[in-house]
Amino acid sequence: MVQQDTGARALIGLDGAALGRLMPMHLCLDAAGSIRQAGPTLERIAGASLAGRPFSEVFVLRRPAAASDLAGLLALAGRRLKLTLTAAPSLALKGLVEGLPDGGALIDISMGISLIEAVNRFDLTLRDFSPTDLAVELLYLYESKSVVSAELRRLAQRLNGARVSAEHEAATDTLTGLANRRRLDATLARLLAQGRAFALMQIDLDYFKQVNDSHGHAVGDAVLREVAHLLRGHCRNQDLVARVGGDEFVMLIVDIVEPFRLARIAERLIRQIEEPIHVGMIDCNVSASIGVSIFSRQDDPDARRLMREADAALYESKGSGRARVTVYAAATASAGDPDAA
Template sequence: MTHTQELADLLETLCPIFLLVDRSGCIQQAGPTLQKLRPELPLVGLGVLDVFELIRPRTVTTLPALMSMAGAKLHLRFRDEPRTTLKGLVAPLPESGGAVINLSFGISILDAVRDYALTSADFSGTDLAIELLYLVEAKSAAMEASRSLNLRLQGAMLAAEEQAYTDTLTGLKNRRAMDHLLGHLILANSTFALMHLDLDFFKSVNDRLGHAAGDYVLQQAARIMLEETRGDDTVARVGGDEFVIIFKNLTRVETLESIAGRLIARLNEPMMFQDQPCCISASIGTALSTQFKVPKAADILHAADVALYQAKRDGRSCHRLYSTLIKAQT
């Protein structure tokens, strides 16, 4: 066994990512891991500067200059794809005039492991690269677990918030949600209509058929209100048999009269519960945000309430729009 072969065998054990080059810069031996990076390109016999592009030092452009850089640190990369970057250290061999170039991946190790499917067997036994990779993987796993936990927490918070704004019996928004929306609309200077609806004769249904029948009527009434309003309108149950509907960007009286008419007509139809008819009707009062120079939630709610009770005084099962005439009568 020649001295060169003995040196090559020793290098394969100690630093499997190496190049053994002669005085002309021709590769005599390539470490097994380095050859693994180019399995279809036998490196032995090729010029080192034909395989690699020297990034630093930029002043080195010739083989003699490269061979004379004892102990110098190099940055180089493959000339073909994938253009993996490597760090190197030149150790001259005085007897032969050649040199050993010990290489490592540096910060490109993650890309190298991914691109070439490297394992711990491809590194020196004293190389900390694999341990660092394990740390990176552990950190990634921890970050993913943290992200997943944060998403679950956010989901739980959103669910809790939604629950806090929802009427459990009907699935409609509740008074808290209504107050929140009114505050937002007024702050944004949005125009809207507020419709206050009360179910007439609801108490008689409860007294005659029980609370189960009453709950059924409320649920059916909620369904009808959702069906007769737009997707971006808000329907809220604000009391036992009282509801508020907020129509964002809708103040056209004819349209509101039409919606109220449909609601009254449908709610007048008997609802069958266990073969028993549940007969109710609806009285509705509406106020517009545009009726106030400085809209305030309390004032608009009060105005709709005034209009609602005018509808009840006028015989129930009808709709009234808040006006100066109604205001004068209260």
């Protein structure tokens, strides 16, 4: 708080409260160099009352020169001082000193470029500054900038969220929530570019047309959603399952390229898909035919070739009686390996 000093009133013509309002960061020193009055903002930053303490104990004069006593300080009258509080040495302050008739001194202190740091560090408000102080204008600008910056950040987050949502929707099958052809093509291209081994499993539902014809498209859609749920349950984080047509699905299975393992995975899928799917009071029975192609690191990274091979293997499964899996090429013979994991 501002100290009510009768000497200061006589010398300056203002009581301590008025001087504190006009110069919230002032100091009045007596002839011995001790602080007899301090502005309220200065005391708030210092964290304690400064009255009665020697100036040299509370402040460190950095430039233009060290002053060991009040006479040395008064010799710097009219010159800009750079000083710090011993209680807050990282906070750079500026000052201007003038002598008083009784041999003491009046020092007006400001924060300069330390203003924002001090405001944040000591929770200063507009009440801690003189209304005519340039710091008030700077605080208004700082607050305005903070508000605008915060709003821009919120806007950017909303736009980014909308972009991510739009990208997700553009790559998602609306009926099943699986990836669509666009995302499948992008993932396939990425895996080929990385040279990562994987299998492409093409899945076509058997007897699905009969479900649609007998019970209608609403029931058919429910069956597709349930099949999508089953397929998603067989996918790891690195795998992908996509719906690419009415009742056509594709799975990309990463790092598994042994034909017998892929055949076992496909056989489990077929068994699960063949379980009756209940839609209300209706039991729907479908199955699946599956064709598999394999990409190894030594192969030519040709997405169209892989799709053709999977199509050819699927065609063979369909032609062999449906509800079957065919792994493309001679490796198909390994599909029944009894040691499969």
